[in-house]
Amino acid sequence: MAHSNLSAVEQQQHVYESLCRYFDEHENEVIEIEILPPAIKPPDGVLMQDGSSLGIPKKVLALAFLAARQAFFDNKDNSRTDPKALQATKVILLFDPEHITAANFRKRRLLALRDAVDMLVYQKTLLSELCFLDSILTSPLHRQTKSPTLWYHRSWLLRLIAPLELKSASGKRIATIISAALDSVCKSGERHPGNYYAWQYARRLVIALGRVAAEVDAPFxxxxxxxxxxxxxxxxxxxxxxxxxxxxxxxxxxxxxxxxxxxxxxxxxxxxxxxxxxxxxxxxxxxxxxxxxxxxxxxxxxxxxxxxxxxxxxxxxxxxxxxxxxxxxxxxxxxxxxxxxxxxx
The missing domain is CATH 1.25.40 (Serine Threonine Protein Phosphatase 5, Tetratricopeptide repeat)
Known part of the structure; x- marks a missing residue:
């Protein structure tokens, strides 16, 4: 490994920063993340990258998680504009999708942005969050694809996105968002057969769309x-x-x-x-x-x-x-x- 001469703490920080950089570079697209088998070693000993596909050894992800957890608890009470804790939650949820504290922190930060920034910036942030969630939910990650915490987070997020899109987006744009939601469910169902949480999310989506169509002049x-x-x-x-x-x-x-x-x-x-x-x-x-x-x-x-x-x-x-x-x-x-x-x- 390229970082074999580093101390344990330095190794953790090194792999954590590498993973954070990759997330930052692809924050507006859905990526595919895969845990590499022990026989496959990344050239740099940390990540194997191929465009929007990422391979990471399980041991390396565990090291990144330890650094992310430390960064999160060191910075979670800082200013709302400090990105360190928010950045750490991505790595935490990738490793442990049932980390309720990290998921709720991301919710609070999104709600705080609603009144603090321009609406277009807020809308863009919501769509980036959707990309992040789908990157985990549709990747070949056995536990993550059926995470009730992450599927609930996606459902909660869609409730924020829907009113904004209904006000400004065309019917075609909304159809694209709805189709993408079903594609995420279907892909997760392939990754993890019998994915109850994914299909239950789809049920809630259909019920919500029916309610919206009945209550407002929906463009679909x-x-x-x-x-x-x-x-x-x-x-x-x-x-x-x-x-x-x-x-x-x-x-x-x-x-x-x-x-x-x-x-x-x-x-x-x-x-x-x-x-x-x-x-x-x-x-x-x-x-x-x-x-x-x-x-x-x-x-x-x-x-x-x-x-x-x-x-x-x-x-x-x-x-x-x-x-x-x-x-x-x-x-x-x-x-x-x-x-x-x-x-x-």
Whole structure:
């Protein structure tokens, strides 16, 4: 290591300052951060940089965290304009995403800026904070991508950004922000399967958008948002068919999708996919049976159930005992249909 001759404290400070410089250079973009395996050594012994991608050994990050923690507690009571403590919280949250004190400090500093600086500067600072959060939430970092503290922080931040954007931004700009939020959720879901906190954030986002659209003259149609989300999440679920969290969110969207015939199209698309790949993913079939079991969710529910029955008959002709056919049979048995017996062959 290039810093092997330094004392322990000097090593900590050296790696901490290197990491802070990188954050400063990329404060207005989403970067990808990865913990390097022990076999890969950065040329300078500290960071491996490639544009907006950063690799850092776990031991080096731990050293940076120790220096950041010291810097934070030494400077957190200083003037609101002193950046040292705020800078330290980035490294702290990268290493420990559940550090509530650091997260709350960043919230207080953002609120303090609201009345202390020009509104454009404040708005730019909020968007930089969003870049910082997404850099951690969408990077291949196992603990960080499902951090409830960071996902709550993103939700809190969006509540500050929304009023500003609604006043000045075009519908296209707002659509970009909304799409970026869903992209962050989907990417985090890929990084950490079953990412409950990410998908719960997406639910809160949809509910909040619906409330805004109902209360103010929003420059975006809420129906478009739900429709776009449904198509995007459906595609995501096809790529990650075993992830129950994604299917659960798609079912949540289905109940809010208008016009109703689009709901039928989504379910039909899922059935076509399941037939094509002879799906053995229980999560997919949980979605199907919950969608078909709801008495009023779909416009042509009976026709979709008949489609499922036809697919089961086709599967029986080739392999009655396959997991694929068993899931279809269980789904049909689970779905109550007036006028038909509960048990089906």
């Amino acid at each position: 149609p809420f129906d478009w948002v739900v429709s776009a989300f449904s198509d995007r999440v459906c595609t995501w679920c096809f790529k990650n068919p075993s992830d129950i969290s994604g299917w659960s969110f798609l079912l949540f969207l289905l109940a809010r999708l208008d016009p109703v015939d689009e709901r039928d199209e989504i379910v039909e698309k899922v059935l076509q996919y399941a037939t094509k790949v002879r799906s053995k993913n229980e999560s997919l079939w949980v979605f199907v049976r919950n969608a078909l079991a709801h008495p009023t969710l779909l416009e042509d529910r009976e026709a979709l159930i008949e489609t499922l029955e036809e697919r089961l008959e086709d599967a029986k002709a080739t392999d009655q005992d396959s997991t694929y056919s068993q899931y279809m049979k269980q789904s049909l048995h689970w779905i109550p249909i007036p006028g038909k017996p509960k048990s089906r062959p």
